[in-house]
Amino acid sequence: MSDASKKAQPGFWSIFFLFFGISSVIIGGGYVMVPVIQRAIARKGWLAEDEFYDLFALAQALPGPIALNAATFAGRRLAGLRGLLAGFLGVVLPPFVAILLVAVLLDNLAGLKPVQGFLKGAYAVVPGLVSAFAVNMVRKRNWTPVRAVLTCVASIAMIVSGSWAIPVFFVVAAVAWLSEGWKRC
Amino acid sequence: MLELALVFLKIGLASYGGGWTIVGIIKTEVLGRNWLDEAAFADLVAIAQITPGPVALNTATMTGFRVHGFLGAVVATLAVVAVPLILAIVVGMLAKKHFAAGSRLSEALKSATLGLLAMTVWAFAPSMASAWYVPVLSVLAFCLSMFTKLNPVWIILGAGCMGALVFTFL
Structure with missing residues (x-):
């Protein structure tokens, strides 16, 4: 662990409220929440951008909604088990409350014109935001020729693999892991 | 239950x-x-x-x-x-140690994760072609997010409010 992260270790409540706030307002699914989380944490000075991408790669390799995994891993990195729980509760509570309110009180909410318009607008920016996140991750990576080739092959393989994407994910990870070791010997 | x-x-x-x-x-x-x-x-x-x-x-x-x-x-x-x-x-x-930034496993997972992200972006293609304003807003959101420090929260909420106004009154 670097000194910078120790110096700025946030407490349970500040982590909780950060994720609570993000989870309360973000519409559009996990891949949108991830860049928002990244920006928010970087702005607070809690975690460097490239460190977040390392966490994200690991979060991606485990089952579970990606936004939730990103939050628990970022929380753990920031403040150990306390931070993990803070991230978890922060992400889970707002939608849980919101969804029960909507289900009980506003059953026809989805049919209202302003709501439909809001959704159309909000979902229209999702491809742009996710692409920007991907490009930033590419920019911040420490590239080697082997990594570049593997990443290109992985991208093409997953695009054509359809429902086999997850097995392909692990095959790529395994091949990449072997190639990293072979280089160091 | x-x-x-x-x-x-x-x-x-x-x-x-x-x-x-x-x-x-x-x-x-x-x-x-x-x-x-x-x-x-x-x-x-x-x-x-x-x-x-x-x-x-x-x-x-x-x-x-x-x-x-x-x-x-x-x-x-x-x-x-x-x-x-x-x-x-x-x-x-x-795995505290193994997942340190730049470690072997972390780098291996990154190659695979970037592949998965590429697939996700690719999967947006149909929605990009579904209406003219989707590519326009997406390119705008991409540029804002790449070249400014603006928090993406505001991009989403802004686009949502614009959509609500336009869709309700036009």
């Missing part, structure tokens, strides 16, 4: 990547068990979409609520996050 818990435990274990994959898995399970019909499930996903938070989580909460009321919502939500939460704790404790 026990069945509900077990099904969502299983879904939590098998859920990889973005929300929409998980919604697909939930759909198969729920329709296959005749808990809900297709129209009711579509309704439920619509609500999961307009409520904030991860869509996969919202769909699980909503399904539990429709099938078994409040208690069902609690059970389904806890069950779907149980495996990811436990794994996060265990992996975090076991």
Whole structure:
């Protein structure tokens, strides 16, 4: 662990409220929440951008909604088990409350014109935001020729693999892991 | 109720990547068990979409609520996050060292993760072609997000409010 992260270790409540706030307002699914989380944490000075991408790669390799995994891993990195729980509760509570309110009180909410318009607008920016996140991750990576080739092959393989994407994910990870070791010997 | 818990435990274990994959898995399970019909499930996903938070989580909460009321919502939500939460704790404790930035495993996972991201971006192609304003807003959002320090929250909320105004009054 670097000194910078120790110096700025946030407490349970500040982590909780950060994720609570993000989870309360973000519409559009996990891949949108991830860049928002990244920006928010970087702005607070809690975690460097490239460190977040390392966490994200690991979060991606485990089952579970990606936004939730990103939050628990970022929380753990920031403040150990306390931070993990803070991230978890922060992400889970707002939608849980919101969804029960909507289900009980506003059953026809989805049919209202302003709501439909809001959704159309909000979902229209999702491809742009996710692409920007991907490009930033590419920019911040420490590239080697082997990594570049593997990443290109992985991208093409997953695009054509359809429902086999997850097995392909692990095959790529395994091949990449072997190639990293072979280089160091 | 026990069945509900077990099904969502299983879904939590098998859920990889973005929300929409998980919604697909939930759909198969729920329709296959005749808990809900297709129209009711579509309704439920619509609500999961307009409520904030991860869509996969919202769909699980909503399904539990429709099938078994409040208690069902609690059970389904806890069950779907149980495996990811436990794994996060265990992996975090076991592997502090191995997952340090720039480590062998972390770099290997990054290659695969970038592949998965590429697939996700590729999967947006149909939505980009669905209406003229989607590519326009997406390119705008991309530039704002790349070249300014603006928090993406404002981009989403801004686009949403614009959409609400335009769609209501035009």
